[in-house]
Amino acid sequence: MEFRTFVFYFLAAILVIASLRVVTLRNPVHAALHLVLAFFSASGVWILLQAEFLAIALILVYVGAVMVLFLFVVMLLDIDLDRLREGFWSYLPLGSIVALLVVAEMGLVLVSRYWGALESDVPQAEAGYSNVQAVGRLLFTEYVYPFELASVVLLVGIVAAVALTLRGKRKSKSVDPSRQVFVKAGDRLRIVRMPAEKRD
């Protein structure tokens, strides 16, 4: 067995097991950590396919930022498993339909194009080929409108998040640092010169 193949199966096995654990584990924090492991293995598989930019971006964006916030939310939530399981049977039909649809779609994509991902006829890039430059060039020429649209959507997301937290008047006390900086000793402190007093 070639070394690359061995690495692929190693990463793929970890990926599959970790993804299964994400949905089967009871402790939500452990599940989130397994999702992080799954992301790592996926990025390893992408590096095997020479998509180094995508692999590094996956770690940077999803593991480094998104999952951190996810973990925060999961840690702060008081998750009651019994209450979560209450609606299991009533939601099952709808959920299974959605699951079947997703499985069917992914199966179609995989069967039609990527049946042999390792033996695919994707051209092997030469050693000096820079993934980042290729992606950048495509993003800013061919896909510039979708790219700009996506950034506008993100901007809307930022504005929405700020607007959500700024409802109503601010009730908490706060200091204004720019005013604090300009305070001088004379504004706060008065030095009085007085003669010593004698007590008898």
Added chain:
Amino acid sequence: MMLETLQLLLPGFLMPCVDWAMQLGEDIFGSAWPDIVTVVWTVVKAMLIVAPLLGAVAYATYAERKVIGWIQVRVGPNRVGPWGLLQPVADGVKVLLKEVVIPTHADKAVYLLAPLFSFAPALIAWAVIPFSDFFVLANVNASLLFVMSVTSVGVYGIILAGWAPNSKYAFFGAMRSAAQMISYEVPMGLALVVVLMVSNSLNLGDIVQGQGRGLFAGMGLTFLSWNWLPLLPIFVAYIVSTFAECNRSPFDLTEGESEIIGYHVEYSGMAFAVFQLAEYTAMLMGCTLVSLLFLGGWLSPLSFLPDGIFWLLLKILGVLVLFYWVRATFPRYRYDQVMRLGWKVLIPVCLVWLAVVACWMLSPWNIWK
């Protein structure tokens, strides 16, 4: 690759021995031999980086106490060994012998995993750091991006260390420092965008090489061609964010040993020491990145002096002393001030300078051709 490097490093009379060993290996292992050589050679190179790094980490703690001692007109550690030189060894032995107390309702697996989560990324990032023209473990195209993404994983160590021991104080500390680290990654990333824009590459080696060219480099004053001068505001912003990323003073709210409690309050013994190791490794990483990105890496400051790894080490040491100096000089920031500095000062500065440099590069006065 291996043979050329060995030819450079080993004395001539040893080369026949190496040839003989290679021949022997080929006879025994046959076609698998080149793969074995590659693996062994990679492990050797990794060891050549990791072993001196761990030594440097140990002595960075000693140097910190000595330097801060001198700044505050004290002696610093001077009991163990001559000039206290064996102090890190004594500290290490002490910490090894201590008990790792695991709190009762702690999540045991995550509790023990958290120190590794913060130490491992700090070590992995060194895989792509170039130390000179030819000494680099993995010469990746996107090495700068790799360093950024790997170091961003270090925040898991903090969050998990806060959550796993089931302690409110540790969790508060973790929230504080995780928010700080995530916030300062933004100005850091923006600063890096400017650097990679002017050097037209994501490869750390190319970024260093690019700093050796320019108007002043042609006049023999290479140190004026390094990125720190044309990108001075970015340089300052980057150093400040490095301080915050490494949770170093004046942003050391993570530890805040005198008044507030940090994420590792429930850790003891070796588990605690691994957090300290991670902090110092990350700090050395920060110093190395500053030296590579802004201070010309292994390039010599004046063009008649030879380039070499010792320049890089000297620069790292210089930035490290700056870290110590700042710690001994500035009082700790209040938490809201830390966040304000990151979001309302550093990010706008970096964004504006990004636009300025972009316009500069399009103008006829572009100096980075």
